[in-house]
Structures are given as C-alpha cells and as structure tokens.
Amino acid sequence: MLARMTPLSLTPTFSLLLHRHRRLVHSSSPSFTPVAAAGGALLQDAGATAAVLAGAYCLVLAFETLTEREVIKQNLSRKLVHISSGLLFAISWPIFSTSKEARYFASLVPLVNCLRLVIYGLSLAPDDGLIKSVTREGNPEELLRGPLYYVLILIFCSLVFWRESPVGVITLAMMCAGDGVADIMGRRFGSVKLPYNQQKSWVGSISMFIFGFLISIGYV
Numbered sequence: 001m002l003a004r005m006t007p008l009s010l011t012p013t014f015s016l017l018l019h020r021h022r023r024l025v026h027s028s029s030p031s032f033t034p035v036a037a038a039g040g041a042l043l044q045d046a047g048a049t050a051a052v053l054a055g056a057y058c059l060v061l062a063f064e065t066l067t068e069r070e071v072i073k074q075n076l077s078r079k080l081v082h083i084s085s086g087l088l089f090a091i092s093w094p095i096f097s098t099s100k101e102a103r104y105f106a107s108l109v110p111l112v113n114c115l116r117l118v119i120y121g122l123s124l125a126p127d128d129g130l131i132k133s134v135t136r137e138g139n140p141e142e143l144l145r146g147p148l149y150y151v152l153i154l155i156f157c158s159l160v161f162w163r164e165s166p167v168g169v170i171t172l173a174m175m176c177a178g179d180g181v182a183d184i185m186g187r188r189f190g191s192v193k194l195p196y197n198q199q200k201s202w203v204g205s206i207s208m209f210i211f212g213f214l215i216s217i218g219y220v
C-alpha cells in the first residue's frame with residue numbers, strides 16, 4: 001500500500017511550493033547560478049530552523065504558563081505538548097528548501113530540544129516550567145524517558161524519511177495524534193480494559209487507530 005502512495009515531495013501542496021520556490025529564484029536573479037541557488041537554499045534553511053526553534057520554544061512556554069496558572073492540569077499539558085509538537089514539526093517541513101542538507105537543518109530543532117531535556121533531566125540546571133509542562137509527576141528524571149524518546153523519534157524520522165517517504169509522517173501521526181488521543185479518550189471513557197493489558201482500554205486503543213489513521217491521511 002505504501003509503495004502505491006504518492007511520495008510526500010510530489011503531493012500537490014509540496015510540488016506547488018517547490019514550483020513557486022524555483023520560479024522565485026529564477027525570476028529574481030537574471031544572472032542565476034548554481035552557487036547563488038545553494039546560497040539561497042542555505043539562507044532559507046537557516047531561517048526556517050530559527051523560526052521552528054522559536055516556535056518550539058513558544059509552544060513549551062505557552063503550556064508552562066497554562067500549567068503554572070492552573071488553567072490546565074499537568075497531565076493534560078503533557079499530552080497536549082505530545083500531540084501538538086510532533087505534528088507541528090512535520091507541518092513545518094515544507095518551509096525548508098529542497099536541498100540535500102534541508103533535513104539536517106530540520107533535525108536541529110528536535111536535537112536542540114533533546115539537549116534541553118538531557119540538561120534539565122540530569123538536573124544540570126533547573127527548569128521548573130519545562131518539568132511542569134511535560135512530565136507526569138514533576139520529577140526531572142521523567143524528562144529522560146517519554147519526552148527524550150519522543151524527540152529521538154522526531155530526529156530519526158526527519159533524517160531517515162524526511163519528505164521523501166510517507167513512512168516518517170505516518171509514524172509521527174501515530175505517535176503524536178494516535179498515542180495522545182488514546183490517553184485522553186482512554187482515561188475518560190476507557191472502563192473496559194484489554195484482556196492482555198489492564199493498563200489499556202478498548203476505547204483508547206480504537207481511538208489511537210482512528211485518529212492516527214485520519215491524521216496520517218491528512219499528511220499524505
């Protein structure tokens with residue numbers, strides 16, 4: 001089934017962006033050279049990395065603030081960061097250039113967040129806000145489990161699959177939307193548990209597949 005899917009880079013949205021980008025580069029510079037194009041791509045990727053890094057920082061900060069002001073509970077904040085950060089990260093991929101290096105620039109965003117989690121997870125520096133918004137019980141060591149594995153998967157998907165294969169975005173859709181919604185629905189309506197795992201419910205598991213599938217279709 002995957003083999004028959006249109007590669008992400010060739011879907012209408014992506015090819016339109018690519019076409020516009022090429023037209024812009026050619027029309028704005030009559031003396032167009034490959035060196036100028038490479039410089040343009042580098043600049044575009046550096047700008048996109050800075051913008052997505054700022055977006056990631058603001059997203060975590062927004063949830064820190066909401067949790068600190070007790071607008072939402074810590075557990076809900078953690079799940080909402082879980083659902084939104086990976087999905088928004090994948091949505092940001094088209095703003096990177098079509099160069100070979102673009103995926104390395106994009107993966108800098110989860111890499112920086114990975115370093116952040118390691119630094120605060122090992123308590124090398126304090127960051128109560130981050131701990132409140134992305135952990136379950138408020139222990140710094142928790143940053144080194146779920147959140148750290150999460151950003152490692154973001155790095156892996158951007159480096160290995162990038163926009164060339166739908167496998168990366170499907171993985172992210174299942175991990176972010178599927179797993180996140182399973183938690184929210186399962187806790188609320190999941191009284192009937194799976195026979196082989198009393199921690200998971202039928203409602204949670206079915207919601208995971210439905211939401212993961214729907215978001216995957218949206219991306220592909």
Ligand SMILES: Nc1ccn([C@@H]2O[C@H](COP(=O)(O)OP(=O)(O)OP(=O)(O)O)[C@@H](O)[C@H]2O)c(=O)n1
Pocket residue numbers: 146179182183184185186187190199200201202203204205206208
């Ligand atoms: N298939 C699932 C998955 C989750 N849940 C509900 O969601 C809670 C949290 O599940 P999960 O996200 O898998 O576990 P966490 O320990 O929170 O793991 P993570 O760090 O990945 O969020 C479970 O206790 C359960 O109530 C469920 O009912 N059915």
Ligand SMILES: C/C(=C\CO)CCC[C@H](C)CCC[C@H](C)CCCC(C)C
Pocket residue numbers: 052055056059060078079081082084085086088089092109110113134135146147148150151154
């Ligand atoms: C709470 C989490 C997992 C546990 O289930 C997720 C932790 C997420 C990180 C702390 C922040 C990750 C940010 C992303 C790399 C980039 C988001 C970019 C976007 C444009 C907002």
